Amino acid sequence: MGSSLGLCPGKAPTPSQLFLFFTVGSDVQPGTEMEIIVEETMSARDCLKLMLEKSGLPGDTWHLRKMDWCYEAGEPLCEEDASLKELTICSGDTLLLIEGKLPLPGFLKVPIWWYQPGGPSGHWKSHQDQVDGTPSPSGVWTATSTQGENRTWQPVCPKEK
Template sequence: MPPVCLVWVCIRSVWSYCTVYSTSIYTSENSCLRPIDRNGKLLCPVPDNYTLKEAGLKMGSSLGLCPGRAPTSSQLFLFFAVGSDVQPGTEMEIIVEETLSVRDCLKIMLEKSGLLGDAWHLRKMDWCYEAGEPLCDEDATLKELTICSGDTLLLIEGKLPPLGFLTVPIWWYQPQHPSGHWKSHQDRRNCTPSQGGIWRAISAQGENRTELQPTGHKEK
């Protein structure tokens, strides 16, 4: 059904507006109204008890009549996606209680995404559409972390450390012979920087090493 151009008086409720445009396929009991942005993306459903003014709708706003109920006053409508490279239109949708813990929300999203294992965590997408800080306190509720309807959460691979612990990168300095070969492990125990050495970032699995040239040399 094409989007509806809004010309209703602002004091009318969204539920009344939805009832007017209900069809034999969509009724007021199983449908909701969702604003459509300039790019054609369906936004968060508008609660039925909102007036059009409370929903922030203006003359000329576009609405989509969609299947499914709008969230109640105690529920959140969230978008979520796997990974930080989110392509437009690939987000999934979910309605959860605002008192749901981050841990339980993560489990539900993993199940809906068809992912297995517990080596995942959630991050909230920030205003510039990038992965923000991780939701570290997995026992906190979504409400306590000020997660709101319409927010996008990202499923990022990697298990978070326990509360009170930090994950920090470790750089392993490996001196190099003039011939270009690495020195023995015994020589590498000497942590004093020398000319021609290379800093190597070592992951937990020993892969994806990155080389950095030292910027200077200090002598004691």
């Protein structure tokens, strides 16, 4: 096994800077990663803003996740005011820009599903309540679904102790 060495234009990062890769979404494809050099004292919030600017993404409904050891989206970086160093982000790490705003500290956004038998056809009806204190314009949270439909669940930030 050998090592690869690459030459990049520009100045090398200083000891207080981090060389990070980032990509949009959790489905990382080769060649879609972007690179950025930031100070290790930069907050996660400022790093997110910088990455959004560099990738040309609008809005403020995004959050960062660190890619885990098996190249999947890890836990969200919940402490947006913490520095990258405090969050144990290291040079060479890959961060994922994921759409969706994190809940405020101390609040959880919990989808709740329950099933009720349908009419004579035997179909099941699925209802969902989004328990975050903001009802839909109609005031009702319901959706129809097929039995056994796959759901994607994402972890939320643990409450601070």
